[in-house]
Amino acid sequence: MAGILIAIVGAESTGKTDLAQSLNRELTKATGLRCTVVPEFLRDWCKAAGRTPQAHEQADIARTQTEQIDAAALCHDLVLCDTTALMTAVYSHMLFQDDSLLAPGLAFHRRCAVTLLTAIDLPWIPDGLQRDGPHVRGPVDASIRTALAGADLTWHLIAGLGQSRVNAALQVIQPASELHRRSN
Numbered sequence: 001m002a003g004i005l006i007a008i009v010g011a012e013s014t015g016k017t018d019l020a021q022s023l024n025r026e027l028t029k030a031t032g033l034r035c036t037v038v039p040e041f042l043r044d045w046c047k048a049a050g051r052t053p054q055a056h057e058q059a060d061i062a063r064t065q066t067e068q069i070d071a072a073a074l075c076h077d078l079v080l081c082d083t084t085a086l087m088t089a090v091y092s093h094m095l096f097q098d099d100s101l102l103a104p105g106l107a108f109h110r111r112c113a114v115t116l117l118t119a120i121d122l123p124w125i126p127d128g129l130q131r132d133g134p135h136v137r138g139p140v141d142a143s144i145r146t147a148l149a150g151a152d153l154t155w156h157l158i159a160g161l162g163q164s165r166v167n168a169a170l171q172v173i174q175p176a177s178e179l180h181r182r183s184n
Helices: 016-031 041-049 055-074 085-096 102-110 134-150 162-183
Strands: 004-009 035-038 078-082 114-118 156-158
Touching (some): 004 016, 004 085, 016 035, 016 078, 016 162, 035 055, 055 078, 055 085, 102 134, 114 134, 114 162, 156 162
Parallel strands (some): 004 078, 004 114, 114 156
16 A cells, blocks of 8 residues: 655745654654655756756656655655645746646645645745745745645645644644554
8 A cells, every 4th residue: 555645835935844854753753654755856956957947847857756756655654745746837837837737736636645735934045046035935825726726626724833833734644644554
């Protein structure tokens, strides 16, 4: 049985990576499940290329993100996805007016037990080549919400600072992780 998928999406600098790592530690300890975090592939891609991707490279980045998540799900009970192909689709639309990645990005979210959307309530911090600046957070957040709502997908807004943010996510995730633990 493949592991359950917890998608964490949100605009840049909204704490996705910190949240995924904190949840991984807490869920591993609390549930005894084999948990893992699949990091954002784009970060490594930008570091290796020394630049941000061009329009023709977006599909491969989205595909690779999903493939890495699927591979992790084969050997873990719970996979925390520190972003998904949906984020590549949102940026591809915003930067290149390309909507071709939206349908596969949303299809992936239909396989997720939970989708968490990180709120834009944290201070923006520059972090690598893939950051555009605080001015894009509102439009990106709106695009994510529109895409998820348009596909009739359920999502949960995760806001707050520090442990309160982690606790909010845990309240949403724990029913899904408990169900998985009982089924094994």
